[in-house]
């Protein structure tokens with residue numbers, strides 16, 4: 129991939145409790161941003177469980193974890209001595225590993241073989257977000273469930289934090305926790321709550337929402353998303369459905385996109 133340095137990429141991270149719709153919303157946001165062929169978008173699957181690749185129709189077969197293993201192999205063979213040359217190599221390796229389709233590039237963190245390696249791969253992901261993001265206009269990061277990546281400052285350079293919850297009190301509690309941790313650990317410009325799988329406006333009105341987190345919208349429970357899941361179709365190619373329009377309305381109010 130040729131290197132083009134952008135001035136102010138939007139770095140959008142999608143976070144929340146497990147199963148609330150982070151991957152579906154990330155994929156739909158990417159689909160919407162990709163409608164304009166002039167925008168260059170990087171999709172990052174930061175969840176070791178790897179769901180965004182499927183939701184976007186990418187293979188995701190060379191991951192950050194693979195890149196790390198190769199670099200370690202090269203260090204062990206004495207091919208790379210210092211941190212500086214390692215970081216240079218990292219940028220190069222990441223750009224080479226990106227899977228591209230039209231104006232969307234894809235990268236997954238992958239799943240380390242050993243438990244203890246996960247935080248090292250996360251640290252690498254943080255460096256990647258910081259450096260490789262400058263080649264894109266928009267970076268959309270499908271985060272791991274829960275607060276760990278926020279807590280460990282993997283997402284410290286994110287500019288827009290999109291906190292997703294379903295109607296469950298547990299989901300909303302996780303949002304509150306992420307919001308308070310992010311205040312310290314992320315230098316974001318904006319953080320917002322987006323509700324997902326809501327059955328009606330009446331249901332939305334009954335929820336007790338975190339008082340400090342602005343709500344930017346709610347996405348209905350949508351058979352279009354459900355059916356895509358059942359049929360194993362990716363969300364880039366499914367027919368228009370209400371959830372897609374609700375995500376469009378939400379991100380239009382949230383990030384500055386033209």
Ligand SMILES: Nc1ncnc2c1ncn2[C@@H]1O[C@H](COP(=O)(O)OP(=O)(O)OP(=O)(O)O)[C@@H](O)[C@H]1O
Pocket residue numbers: 145146147148149150151152153175177179272273324325347348349350351353354357371
């Ligand atoms: N608005 C919606 N309407 C109907 N089904 C939805 C909607 N949003 C998400 N789903 C379904 O809910 C399930 C969980 O969604 P998704 O995988 O996007 O959540 P997640 O937060 O990424 O989960 P995980 O924490 O496991 O990564 C999927 O089967 C998805 O198809």
Ligand SMILES: [Mg+2]
Pocket residue numbers: 150151152175179180270
């Ligand atoms: Mg997911």
